[in-house]
Amino acid sequence: MLTSIDLRKKIVQITLEKKKLTNFTARVGLVLDISGSMQTLYKNGTVQEVVERILAVACRFDDNATLDVWIYDNEFSRLPSATEADFEHYVQKHIMNNKMIHKFGRNNEPPVMQDVIRKYTVEEDSSIPVFMVFINDGGVVKPIKKVITESAVQPIFWQFIGIGDSDFDVLKQLDTMEGRIVDNANFIHIEDIASISDETLYNLLLNEFPLWLKEAAAKRIIRI
Template sequence: MELKLDDVAQKAPELLPLIVSSRLTLKKHKLEDHTARVVLVLDISESMRPLYQKRQVHDLVAKTMALGFQFDDDQQIDVIAFGVNAHDVGEYGINNYKSCVDDILKRYPLEFGTQYDKPLEMLLDKYGDSNLPVYVQFVTDGDTQHREASEAMLRKMSSAPIFVQFMGISGQDIMPEGFDKIDVVEPAPAAQPATKRGLISRLLGIGTPDPVSPVKQAKKSRLPDGFEFLVNLDNMTGRKVDNANFFALKDPASFPNDKLYGLLMNEYPQWLKAAREARIL
């Protein structure tokens, strides 16, 4: 179903510049006619409180939903909230998207824990048999408990038609190669052992075979808010296809829209191709 600009102008005019910017990104990747199911997953752990209070989550959600509305099959984005539990919140479209975050905060008190495995399990249960690709926008502020369970779920999901775009809100921007780098660690020296690593892993110089490398340790120590786990998902082995990507933003409101949409489409098109080749789609 095509999202008509006239409808946007009438129902949510503030989304128009975001729609136009994200539409250019989709066209660049030849995805202007793409159809998928889009899901938003929001971290409601207690550590997220200041990000909700400063409305940074609201800003990021508005920008990412503007992209999702354009290729979601019915222009209604499914929403899941999680802390120590996962909650199926419901659907939001252009008529009511502005109330999404506040609705969640009213219905679900912030929880004292962060467990990625719970929403990942819900995603697999709900969309594992989808006949459309499932594009997940996953917003968090840092690390997870039960890392092994989360890794196991993501490996299991690699055989399902689900791609997870992890998005962090942190004290600094963490960009993959090819994007402007603000307060991002410089690449590792050329003398470091060459391994096949993901874009962010290569950028930050982590994921090398030497677990006690001083260079590796220095770079890992500069990652904010326990994001090492999400960075290393880009290099995680044992998956049928690479089904996840990660970036983090310091300030979603001021981050350029065109670059944000470039980040959101950084690996998803490659996953579509790999999933088709692997007969997942």
């Protein structure tokens, strides 16, 4: 019998075929907001579901089928990567039961973003593209614009997902930000991520990434 992750991988594959992204390798990462307003979503299983849904993308993109994971509030933690073998209780094991992790404070994005950049451009420097999914429920600090602008020369595409009913003013400005060699960030707003179908989520998630791939390859930022 097919498991939920198997079904999701099939849906990802169909989406990739539609967008002509098959036979393609990318490193996949996930940054999770763990500020105070996210408590309910951690406790009711929504965040665990998000990990599984993005892991399905990593299984199709990533050459070793792993999902790199970070969480942040006003501090951040780089967590063990998620894989098909160990994702089922990932949030409970690595986040909720981990007393070393700072949880449910205020949000501050630039430090965790700098750590993402450090991992993919210093520790594991490569021209293989990075698809970075960034979950946030509002209140993003304005200095993220500087980080995104400066990282436009790096092989990282930032896909922000705003969840809940905040206004997301800063994230809405990402597509029109000037001063970048390529448009390296996109924002989608999904008010209730638990109720959206996998087909719809993957279609939204992978909508602008192919455009960046072409632009970044043309500017020799990535190798595809």
